[in-house]
Amino acid sequence: MGGTPRSSIGHILPGAGFLAVGLWHLFNHIRLFSLRPDAYVAPVWFPAPRVRHLELILVIAGSAVEFSMEMFVDHSTFLPFDADGSIPSDRLHNHEHAIICLALLVYAASALHLDRARARCRDALSLLLVAAVFAQELLVFHFHSTDHAGLEGQFHWLLQLVVAACLVTALLGIAFPRSFVVGLVRSACVTFHGVWLIVIGAMVWVPSRVPKGCSLVEEDGRYTVRCHSEASLHRAKALANLQFGWYLSFMTVFVVVLYVNVCRMYPAETAYVRLPPEAGEEEEHLKRKCGVASGDDDVQGFTPLEIEV
Incomplete structure (x- = not known):
């Protein structure tokens, strides 16, 4: 497999994972709030109908596969280190991507264990682990060993905005x-995170999608986009900004439409509240409790006593 498809698939597949989890959370947050608006508490993850921890299991499996791909697969050697134990320069970006996968794996495995153990404050702890994942991702993309310059850098700078929003909402x-x-915006941010990763994989490393005046070239064993002139570079960056704005607008409309339709499908459950009895009903209730018939002042089962004073 060449560098171009691997770089593209390396963004599209994780993007599809974030997109699936984000849509799953969006739907369930809205459904839960629509059914019980007064008792709503935002879960960190949602159990599946038959397999409770299916979401976490899929996150663990996907993170483990991507970790293995970054560390061992698609290289001249399956060893991620040199003979002296150091990291090769051309493998630094793979190790950085693997750290994000490891953070996701730690979150999902810990959340699963906390739920099985019924640990106290498990939701808060799990959400803190989610924040750690996005903090790790933001750190990696901001201080990436790969020079994300030009058009590729613009796409990744916009990605950092989305990751920062995920971190803040977590x-x-x-x-x-x-x-x-907060729960709705966090789910929308995770969904948009997946969308933008897919856009990066499709627009940066697919030759037919490269903007006019730019081309896909190989540098230091990897493919990147280089523009032929300063004007072409500015145009390509402007197109990236426009794409971000369009997808953000579409995402906003999608969330509103989804909210309206889910609320229509799952109306609020009727809450039954026991009303206190009125004065007359309360007196009648006490008489029945003591065995007194309505309209009878004598207590059933007892003979009235006459006390002579």
């Missing part, structure tokens, strides 16, 4: 677990 979820807005 931290807010710890402080405000009953806020539907």
